[in-house]
Amino acid sequence: GLLRVDHVGIAVADLDEALAFYSETFGMHCVHEERNxxxxxxxxxxxxxxDGTGARIQLLAPLxxxxxxAKFLDRNGPGLQQLAYTVKDVEAASDALRARGLRLLYESPRRGTAGSRINFVHPKDAGGVLVELVEPA
Ligand code: CMX
Structure with a gap:
């Protein structure tokens, strides 16, 4: 099952500009950065x-x-793109949702942030929300 909200993902055009905005405007700071x-x-x-152990926001810029x-930004502009939940076992969580008739985007998990294993539920099968399942490394 779902353990907790892992993060909320926001699409941005420019990561450095967004980091500066969140730091200067909201006093938030970066706890992890990478290219995937x-x-x-x-x-x-x-x-x-x-230390970033509470709720986190993931800023996502296209490569x-x-x-x-990039597709999301073209269609919608910047904004909320995904809602991610922590799970213990991403394969088990994906199988349970498939059994309920939801489409998972990947047949088997892929690599997400910081070596996590991830899959996604198609937003059309989750009330218009792109749901990410995250099994931390
Ligand atoms: N949230 C809600 N709805 C979304 C959406 C999103 N993020 N992205 C697309 N949609 C909607 C579109 O608005 C469209 O709806 P309409 O048909 O009513 O216009 C529909 O879904 C399109 O679906 P599609 O043609 O099957 O797919 P797209 O080419 O638009 O791609 C998706 C959507 C979810 C399959 C694609 O974004 C994807 O593969 N996402 C998973 C990977 C990802 O998001 N990676 C970036 C984050 C990396 C990370 O988290 O580590």
Whole structure:
């Protein structure tokens, strides 16, 4: 099952500009940053608390024009893109949702932030929300 909200993902055009905005405007700071070539993103996890153990926000900027985030920005502009839940076992969680008739985007999990294993529920099968399942490393 779902353990907790892992993070909320926000699509942005420029990661450095977004990091500066969140820092200067909301006093949030970066707790992790990486490039995920497979997902086509440069991403940063930001938080309100010093160690980032509370709720985190994931800023997602596209690396390529054909990436999921680039498509999202083209269609919607910047904004909320995904809601991610922590799970203990991403394969088991995906199978349970498939059994309820939901479409998972990947047949088997892919690599997400910080070596996590991830899959997604198609937003059309989850009330218009792109749901990510995250099994931490
Ligand atoms: N949230 C809600 N609805 C969304 C959506 C989103 N993020 N992205 C697309 N949709 C909707 C579209 O508005 C469209 O609806 P309409 O048909 O009513 O216009 C429909 O879903 C389109 O579906 P599609 O043609 O099957 O798919 P798209 O080419 O738009 O791609 C998706 C959507 C979810 C399959 C794609 O974004 C994807 O593969 N996402 C998973 C990977 C990802 O998001 N990676 C970036 C983050 C990396 C990370 O978290 O580590």
């Amino acid at each position: 070539e497979e997902q086509g993103v440069r991403e940063a996890m930001i938080a309100t608390d010093p 390529r024009p054909d990436s999921a985030i």
